[in-house]
Amino acid sequence: MTERYPDDAALLALGADAETGVEYIPTGLSPYYLEFRKLIHRLLLSAHRANDLRVFQEDDLTVGVRGGRCVIGDTAITFEGSTGLTVENNATTSIWLDDAGTVQTSTAGLPDDRTTFIPLAEVIAEAGAITTLVDRRGEAFLRAVDLVSLGVNASAGEINQAMMGIHATVNSAALNTLTGGGVADTEHRHESISTDEDAETSFRLTNVNTGASANVALAFDLPMLLPYSTVLAPDVSTGWLQQRFGSQTYALLGATSLQYAHEGDLNATQTDKLMGTVPIDGTISDVILTIGSNIESDTASDGLSATVRVNGAVVTSTPPAITNATGTGFRSTAQGDGTAAVVVSDGTEQVSKGDVLTVDLTRNVTGTVSNEASNIVVQVVVRGSQPE
Secondary structure (H helix, E strand, C coil): CCCCCCCHHHHHHCCECCCCCCECCCCCCCCHHHHHHHHHHHHHHHHCHHHCCCEEEEECCEEEECCEEEEECCEEEEECCEEEEECCCCEEEEEEEECCCCEEEECCCCCCCHHHEEEEEEEEEECCEEEEEEECCHHHHCCCCCCCCCCCCCCHHHHHHHHHCCCCCCCHHHHHHHCCCCCHHHCCCCCCCCCCCCCCCCEEEEECCCCCCCCEEEEECCCCCCCCCEEEEECCCCCCEEEEECCEEEEEECEEEEEEEEEEECCCCEEEEEEEECCCCEEEEEEEEEEEECCEECCCCCEEEEEEEECCEECEEECCEEEHHHCCCCEEHHHCCCECCEECCCCCCEECCCCEEEEEEEEECCCCEEECCEEEEEEEEEEECCCC
16 A cells, blocks of 8 residues: 555645754745755755665676664774675675674675674675665664573563562662671571571482382472472483472473374375474384364274384384274373373384384274264374483
8 A cells, every 4th residue: 555645735834854854845935956955965964874884786796885883792883885795696695794894795694693793785686687685774773672682691580580689778888798708798698508408498419219210309499489399300101301390290301293194084094104204313202193073983993093103113012093982073192082102112112313204094994984083193202312
């Protein structure tokens, strides 16, 4: 849609722009060319900063950069301008000013660290001539600032917690005493950090049971902040690291997954469908079968199962399966529906980066089906065996 101007009467009544000082030429004023030059002069003064570091085309495959000032990091840079910069033919060339005040060009795109340069332009050339010149300077000043770009390592919540914890008596005199050394203990407490379980704050490494294969848990207490102890421990059944806080348990890390999705109704068995390649070295810990809408039949055992293979070898001794008896609608073995998968323990479950995963979706039907199973997803969970 075309941008709309003010009404003619409103335009004719305008005298000057309050922000820039640019004056509108009154109707019928003479000599008109002199008033027009005044208008251009005031517009150019207002546009000077907009011209800083602007990239312009010189020849078929060369550009220049206007001079200007900017700040990169903590350094104020005065750039005198540059001409005769060659751009790549039949390619897209990115142009930027680095923190040394030098213009750089590349067909590989802009650098990753946005704090070390000012983006200037993106130039596209085809058949020996520049076809497009995109001004990218706005990415430097039209930006939503985050804590990382400000160099702040703490989160907003942590900053608020620290500010709320500052007592009114912590003034300049107290801070001077605190840093004076000899009487520092009168202003803060050293015993708050301790390995004593009975101390106000505890830090302990404990064995949570007495069995031969006992878990080892790392526990720590933070008075006034956390009402319960936080415990980090591996889960014996999966080997995943978990965090227990009060009555809640969270899985922290250690797994990735691959999925195969069959869209729509499953009218026939599907064999040797490619899921993808394993992205990390690790162990297959689970195979999950999920159905958007379960099969409906007059025979309870009618349903489907999923057989996953690694490089052609089956990874489950019991494949995940869901039947009509499980019920209608959405069903998933991850939520207790149907028969959960039992992963083998003969070494087939040990996978390496690049191994190929395939799946068979088997439709087991002997009765009369009124609604086919639809939108089936098979997910393979791989627990990482080493950092990536």
